[in-house]
Amino acid sequence: MGRIGKLDVFIVVAATICIVFGIVTWAAFSSIYSTLVKQNLQLSINTDTSLGYSAFQYTNPQVTNIMKFYFFNVTNPDEVKYYSAKPNVVEIGPFAVVESEQKKYIDFNGDKSQMFYQNYKKYILSKDYSCDDCGWDRNLIFPNPPGLGAVGSMIDPQFKITRTGRTIIATALMILGEYPFVSHKVREVLFDGYEDALLSAAHSGIVTILSGVFKGEGQSIVPIPIPQMPKFGYFQGYNNSRDEEYWIETGKTDINQIGKVQKWAGITELPGSWWTTDYARSIRGSDTGSFTQMHLDESSTADMFFSFMCRSFTKTFYRKETIQSIPTMGYHIGYDEWDTTSDKNVGFRYRNVEKRNYFPDWPQCPPKGQCHQSGSIDCSKSVNFCHACCQGSFYNGTYLLPPGMFPLVCYPGRLQPTPFAVVYSPPHFLFSPDEVRSTVVGMAPDPEKHEPMIYYHETYSGTTLKVTNRLQVNMPVIKSHDVPSSQNMPNVMIPLFWQEATPIYHQFIFNQVWLGFVLVPRLMQVLQFVALGFGLLLVAVLVFIQLRKGGNSNSGRPGVRRTSFLERTSNWLSSTSSNSYNTNQSGGLRRM
Template sequence: MRIRIGKLDVFIVIAATICIVFGIVMWAAFSSIYSSLVIQNLRLSENTDTSLGYSAFQYTNPQVTNVMKFYFFNLTNPDEVKYYSAAPNMVEIGPFSVIESEQKKYLDFNGDKSQMFYQNYKKYILSKDYSCDECDWDRTLVFPNPPGLGAVGSMIDPQFKITRTGRTIIATALMILGEYPFVSHKVREVLFDGYEDALLSAAHSGFVTILSGIFKGDGGSIVPIPIPQMPKFGYFQGYNNSRDEEYWIETGKDDINQIGQVKKWAGITELPGSWWTGDHARRISGSDSGSFTQMHLDESSTADMFFSFMCRSFTKTFYKKDTIQSIPTMGYHIGYDEWDTTSDKNIGFRYRNIEKRNYFPDWPKCPPKGECHQAGSIECWKSENFCHACCDGSFYNGTYLLPPGMFPLVCYPGRLQPTPFAVVYSPPHFLFSPDEVRNPVVGMKPDPEKHEPMIYYHETYSGTTLKVVNRLQVNMPVIKSHDVPSSQNMPNVMIPLFWQEATPIYHQFIFNQVWLGFVLVPRLMTVLQFVALGFGLFLLALLFFLQLRKSKSSSVKPMRSSFLERTSNWLSSTTSNSYNSNQSGGLRRM
C-alpha cells in the first residue's frame, strides 16, 4: 500500500513541526532568556551617554509619596512624676503627618561599574491630608526634657570623669538655667522647627566660646559633658533639606543578588567600636533601608538591610504572603529576634546603662533562689542564666541589662556622630517587650496589627519592593539623681516620646509595570508554550487521521476493480464460448 502525500499534508507537517519546535524551544529557553532580560533591567547601570539606566533612575528618583505619621505621647501628670515618683500617664495623640521626598545626588560609578556612589538628600513638608482632624501643629506637648536629662545622665558617665564637685557645679548651672525634667512646647517646634533651650544657648554662646579658647585652646570646651551640636532642640531639627552620609553600593553587575548592598557608608566599612561591640553588631550589611533584595524569593529567604537612621544593620525574615494589586508578594519583617538584646547574637547591641539604674525591677521574674555552688562557671550575661542561683537577674557587671524589645540610639540618625544623650529605640508601645516594661507607664497598648515595627513586601521573582511599613518608637530614660534637686524624687523609668510610621505610597505605573513584566508575561508565555505544543500535536493527529482515511479508500477501490474485472472476464468467456459453439454447429450443418 502506498501513501500518497499531497500539498495539504506537507502544509500540516510543516505547521506541526513549527508549533512543536516553538513550544519546546520556549519551554527550554524562555526561563534563561527571561531571567537575562530581568537582570539587565534590574542592574544599576549608566548608559553610554552617561544617562542613568532605568533601574538606577528609579532608585535615585523614587516615584513614591513617602508619608511619615508621628504619634506623640503627651505626659498628663508631670508634677506627680517629678515630686512623688508616680507612674507616667501617657496619652497618644496623632497622627501628625509629613510628606518626605528623597533624591540621590552626585552619582558616580567606579571603574568597572560594579559600584555606585551617591548622597541621599531629604525634604519634609507638613501635611494635613494624612493628619487627624484635630491634629493642630501648634498644639502643646508635655514631654521629658532631652538636653536637661541628657546632662544629668552625662554627669555620672565614667568616661567624662566628673568629680563630685563638678557634678555639683553642673547641677547648680542646670537649676539656674531652668532645666527641669519635663518641658512643654508646640508640636511643630518639637518635630522640625526646634525651640530655644537655655542649656544649648548657654553652651553655644560667645561667652563660653571665648572662655573655652582661653582655658582649653582651639577646639576645646570648658563644658565637661557633650552638648548637642544644634542651636535649637527638635527631634528632627536641622534635618529638613539635609542629607545622610555618603554611600557606595553594589550595582548588581557581578551578582544581581548583591544589588544595593552597602559597601561603604560615611567612608567606613564597619561601624565604630564606640557604638557597638562585636563583629555582628558593627557590620554594615545589606541594602540601604531595605531598598533591594535578592531574586527568586521564598519562605526560607532572608535579606540584610542597613538602616543608617537607626545606626545598625538588621536581617529580614519571612512574615507572610500577600497579593498587592494582583501581584503575588512575599512579606518579610524585622522580627522579635532582631530586637532581643538579651540573646547571645545581639549582645553587641545592649544598652550600656552607665547610669546603673534598674528601670524594670520586676524583670526578670525569677523563682526563689537556692544556694550557689558553681559561681565561677556560670555565664550570668546569658538570658537562660538570669535566674540561676549564682546570678542576680538582670544585674550583671555592675549595671542592669534591659529586657528584650529595645536597643539604644548610639548616633545622630543617619550621621557619623555619637548622640550626646541617652535614647532607646523600641517597637511602638513596647510590642516586643514583656509586661514588666509596659506596666511602669500608663497608656501602653501594643497591637501587632498596628505596631509590628518593619514589614517589607517584595514581588517574588525580581525582589522588587512593592510595600513598606516602617514603625519605630523613641524612648528616653528618666533617672533619679541626688545630685540634681529637680530629679531627687523622680522614678527610674523609660518614658516613650513618640512613635512614627513611614509608608511609601507607590505610584500606579509601578504596579502596572511589575504586573505586566512579572505576572502577565510569564503567564502568557506559559500559555503559549502549551498552546503551541498542543496545536502541533493536534496537527499531527489530524494528519494521521487523514492518511488513515486515504489508506482505507485506496484499499476499497482495488477490490471493486478486481470484482468488475472478474465479472467482465466471465462474461467475455461465456460469450466467446457461445460464439464458438455456434460457429462449430454451423460448420457441421454445412
C-alpha cells in the same frame, strides 16, 4: 496506495513548527528571561553618561513617602516629678509629613561595579494625612531631653565628673530652669526646634570665649556633651539635609548583591564606640532595605543597613500577600533582631552607665536556692538570668534591658555620637515583656498596628512594592540626688513618640512589575502549552485524515488490503527518493 497531498504536507509542517516552538521556548525562555531581567535591574550608566533605567529610578524614587508621628503626651508630670508616680501617657496623632528624597552627585568606579551617591531629604507638613484635630500648634508635655540628658551624663564615668563638678552642673541646671518635663508645640518639637536655656548657654559667645581661653580653640569648658544644635527638636536641622555618603554594589558582578553598602561615611565598619562586637559593627545589606536578591521564597533572608538607627538588620519571612495582582513575599525585622539578651545581639546592648534598674520586675524568677557553681555560670546569657548563681538582669555592675529595645548611639544618619541616652523599640514596646509595658500607663501593643518593619517584594526580581517602617523613641529618666528637680523622679523609660513611614508607590511601577513579572511569564507558559498542544492536535488530525483516506480508497474493493498511514508515508518517501534518483541518473546521462 493513498497519496499524501498538499494539505497533509501543510499539516506536517505546521505541527513540526508548533512542537519545536513549544520545546525551544520551554528550554530557553527561562535563561533568556533571567538574563534580560538582570540587565534591567543592574544599576548602570549609559555611554552618553545618562543613568540606566534602574539607576534613574533608584536615585529619583517615584514614591510619595508619608511619615506619620504619634506623640505621647504625659498627663501627670507633677505626680511623676514629686511622687515617683508611673508616667501616664496619651497617644496623640497622627501628625503627617510628606518626605521626598533624591540621590545626588552620582558616580561610578572604574569597572562600574560600584556606585556613589549622597542622599538628600525634604519634609513638608501635611494636613491631608494628619488626624482632624492634629494642629501643629498643639502643645505637648514630654520629658526634657537636654536637661535629662545632662543629668544622665553627669554620672557617666567616661566624662569623669567629680562630686564638685556634679554640684556645679546641678546648680547651673536649676538656675537655667531645666526641669524634667517641658511643654512645647508639635511643630517646634518635630522640625522647627525650640529655644532651650541649656543649649543657648552652652552655645553662647561667653562660653565660646571662656572655652578658648581655658581649653583652647575647638574645646569646651562644659564637661558633658552638648547637642550641636542652636535649638532642640527631634528632627531640627534635618530638613533639606543629607545622610552620609554611600558606595554601593551595582549588581554588575553579582545581581544578588545589588545595593549592598560597601562604604558609608567612608567607613566599612561602624565605630567600636557605638557597638562592642564585630557582628554589631558590621555594615550589611542595602540602604534601608531598598534591594534584595532574586528568586525569593520563605527560607530567604536579606540584610539591610539602616543609618538612621545606626545599625544593620536581617529580614526574615513574615507572610505572603498579593498586591495589585502581583504575588509578593513579606519579610520583617522580627523579635530576634530586637532581643539584646540573645548571644547574637550582645553587641547591641544598652551600656546603662547610670546603673539604674528601669524594670525591677523583670525577669520574673522563682525563689533561688544556693549557688554551687559560682564562676562557671555565664550570667550574661538570658537562660541563666534566674540561675541561683546569677542576679537576674544585674550583670557586670549594671542592669541589662529586656528584649525589644536597643540604644541610639549616633545622630540618626550621621557619623556623630548622640549626646544623651535614647532607646529605640517597636511601638508600644510590642516585643518587650509585660514587665516593661506595666511601667508606663497607656501602652497597648497591637501586632497589626505596631509591627516595626515589613517589606514586601515581588518574588522573581526582588522588587520592593510595599514598605512599612515603624519605630518608637524612648528616653531613660533617672532619679538623681545631685539634681533637686530629679530627686523624686522614678527610674523609668518614658516613650516620646513613635513614627510610621509608608511609601506610596506610583501606579506605573505596579503596572510595569505586573507586565514584566506576572503577565509575560504567564503568557509564555500559556503559549508553550498551546503550541505543544496544537502541534500534537495537528498530528492527530493528520493521522485521522490519512485513516479516512485509506478507508475510502479501499472500501467496496473486496480482497484489497488497507494500507496503514505509516505504510503509505513510507511508500511516498520511497517513491519520492526513487524519482529523485532516477532524475539524477537521467541528468547524469544527459551531461555525459
